[in-house]
Amino acid sequence: MNTQQIITNVDNIDAEQLQRAKQIITELQKELPEYIARGHGPFLAAIYQGDKLIAKYANTVVIDKCSNHHAEINTIRAAQAELKNYDLSKYNLDLYVTAEPCVMCVGAIMWSGIRNVYYGVSTPQVEKITGFFEGFKPNWFDEFKKLGINVYGNIEPELGEDVLQQYVDNQNIIYKPSR
Amino acid sequence: MNTQQIITNVDNIDAEQLQRAKQIITELQKELPEYIARGHGPFLAAIYQGDKLIAKYANTVVIDKCSNHHAEINTIRAAQAELKNYDLSKYNLDLYVTAEPCVMCVGAIMWSGIRNVYYGVSTPQVEKITGFFEGFKPNWFDEFKKLGINVYGNIEPELGEDVLQQYVDNQNIIYKPSR
Numbered sequence: 254m255n256t257q258q259i260i261t262n263v264d265n266i267d268a269e270q271l272q273r274a275k276q277i278i279t280e281l282q283k284e285l286p287e288y289i290a291r292g293h294g295p296f297l298a299a300i301y302q303g304d305k306l307i308a309k310y311a312n313t314v315v316i317d318k319c320s321n322h323h324a325e326i327n328t329i330r331a332a333q334a335e336l337k338n339y340d341l342s343k344y345n346l347d348l349y350v351t352a353e354p355c356v357m358c359v360g361a362i363m364w365s366g367i368r369n370v371y372y373g374v375s376t377p378q379v380e381k382i383t384g385f386f387e388g389f390k391p392n393w394f395d396e397f398k399k400l401g402i403n404v405y406g407n408i409e410p411e412l413g414e415d416v417l418q419q420y421v422d423n424q425n426i427i428y429k430p431s432r
Numbered sequence: 433m434n435t436q437q438i439i440t441n442v443d444n445i446d447a448e449q450l451q452r453a454k455q456i457i458t459e460l461q462k463e464l465p466e467y468i469a470r471g472h473g474p475f476l477a478a479i480y481q482g483d484k485l486i487a488k489y490a491n492t493v494v495i496d497k498c499s500n501h502h503a504e505i506n507t508i509r510a511a512q513a514e515l516k517n518y519d520l521s522k523y524n525l526d527l528y529v530t531a532e533p534c535v536m537c538v539g540a541i542m543w544s545g546i547r548n549v550y551y552g553v554s555t556p557q558v559e560k561i562t563g564f565f566e567g568f569k570p571n572w573f574d575e576f577k578k579l580g581i582n583v584y585g586n587i588e589p590e591l592g593e594d595v596l597q598q599y600v601d602n603q604n605i606i607y608k609p610s611r
Contacts, residue, residue, distance in 0.1 A: 319509050320518045320543040321500075330498050339499045357539025360567050364499040364536060388539050389575045396568045 262394065262405045274371040274408055277301065277349045282373060282412045285311070285351055286419065292316045295383070295420040298324035298350040300332040300341075300367070307346065308332040325350055325358035329365045342366030351413050352379045353406060356388030362402070369403045373413035382417045383426065441573070441584045453550040453587055456480065456528045461552060461591045464490070464530055465598065471495045474562070474599040477503035477529040479511040479520075479546070486525065487511040504529055504537035508544045521545030530592050531558050532585060535567030542579065549576070549583045552592035561596045562605065 266274070281297045289295055294312025301307060310327035314320055325348065332346065333339055348367045352374040362370060376387045394404040420426070445453070460476045468474055473491025480486060489506035493499055504527065511525065512518055527546045531553040541549060555566045573583040599605070 314518050318516055318518045319512050320520075320545070321505055321509055321540050326500055330500055333498050337497055339493050339497045341499075355539060355543075357536055357543060360534060360536025360539055361500050363567055364534075366499070388542055389572075391570070393568075 262403070265403075266405060271405075273304070274349065274405060278351065278371060278373045278408045279412060281309075281349060281351050282409065282416050285416050289420055294324070295417055296324040296351055298328040298348060300328050301347045301349065302344055307344075308335055321357070323355065323358050325354050326361050329361055329367070333365070340366045342368070347371065351416070352376075353387070356390045356393075359390050359393045363397070363400065367402065369405070370397070371405045371408055373408055374410050374417060375407050378410065378414055379417065382414060383421055441582070444582075445584060450584075452483070453528065453584060457530065457550060457552045457587045458591060460488075460528060460530050461588065461595050464595050468599055473503070474596055475503040475530050477507040477527060479507050480526045480528065481523055486523075487514055500536070502534065502537050504533050505540050508540055508546070512544070519545045521547070526550065530595070531555075532566070535569045538569050538572050541581070542576070547581060549581065550587055551583075551585050552587055553589050553596060554586050557589065557593055558596065561593060562600055 277299065281299060285295065285297045288297055288311040292315060294314050296312040297309070298311075299306060299309040308328050308331035310324055310331050312324045313322040313327060328348070328350075329341075332341060336344060344366070345368050346366070347369040348362060349371045350373070353372045353376040354362060354370070355376075374382075379385060380387060394406070397404050456478065460478060464474065464476045467476055467490040471494060473493050475491040476488070477490075478485060478488040487507050487510035489503055489510055491503045492501040492506060507527070507529075508520075511520060515523060523545070524547050525545070526548040527541060528550045529552070532551045532555040533541060533549070534555075553561075558564060559566060573585070576583050
């Protein structure tokens with residue numbers, strides 16, 4: 254199991270940034286049950302340029318029959334299609350996601366050119382509530398810092414934990430990788 | 433930079449398996465220049481069930497304008513579309529790839545249900561030859577072992593290194609993530 258600590262880096266951002274992050278994460282958590290009701294997995298991501306929404310996507314692993322299709326992967330693909338560029342670095346974009354990225358999505362964010370990452374529920378809590386395994390990614394936020402990508406975690410976590418708990422209580426989990 | 437060791441696990445497989453792996457990796461390396469000539473990135477992957485090819489795909493980051501579209505990601509998506517299943521674990525599949533997977537693809541392989549991974553050129557050599565950065569993935573083969581996924585690396589490396597060197601010499605690199 255993942256022994257990584259819950260991180261909070263929100264002391265390092267200004268009040269306006271933090272307020273926007275809390276607002277967007279809250280909106281994503283509130284929208285997420287509608288996506289779940291339509292067969293999506295319980296994670297939702299959005300890419301913004303300042304206040305402007307560029308792309309938003311939920312996890313579509315089950316409905317697309319593709320294990321790659323986590324929320325962050327889908328949203329990066331959609332943003333790059335929207336901006337017609339495989340390198341988002343010049344657009345100074347922010348990724349918001351309802352839970353901490355798994356190891357695959359950590360890699361996808363690195364290659365995308367996203368500059369800032371904001372997430373809701375931390376991996377230890379996701380794993381505890383859902384039983385999902387998120388992969389080994391020790392100190393990924395420190396590795397991101399070396400690359401100039403900022404990570405801010407554990408934003409409005411109770412709201413996100415409630416959504417995940419409801420997902421479990423409603424017996425929506427139809428798939429867990431056996432690995 | 434990645435300080436990971438070159439690994440070779442080929443003493444742990446039987447002669448037939450090793451012979452097949454060498455043959456398939458050799459074929460992939462020999463086909464790769466044709467893909468590069470058509471604008472693909474310099475990595476090619478294939479998923480087999482025993483001797484049967486299920487899916488084969490090169491890196492399409494530049495031609496698809498999508499940073500997610502590494503060879504392994506593309507090939508997993510294609511195999512899952514072919515088999516109409518987001519979980520490949522019951523098919524006992526092998527992934528062959530011309531070079532060691534990056535951190536994103538390590539995660540994608542974990543979630544796909546692939547059982548065995550065979551690769552050609554190791555990450556330190558890829559990074560040395562091309563200048564690409566493959567991400568932090570310390571001891572990923574040990575982590576895979578815990579999950580029951582076998583990894584065999586450094587198969588026919590000279591052939592793959594020559595293909596990558598030729599790619600560099602021909603000035604085919606038009607994109608390197610600035611992170």
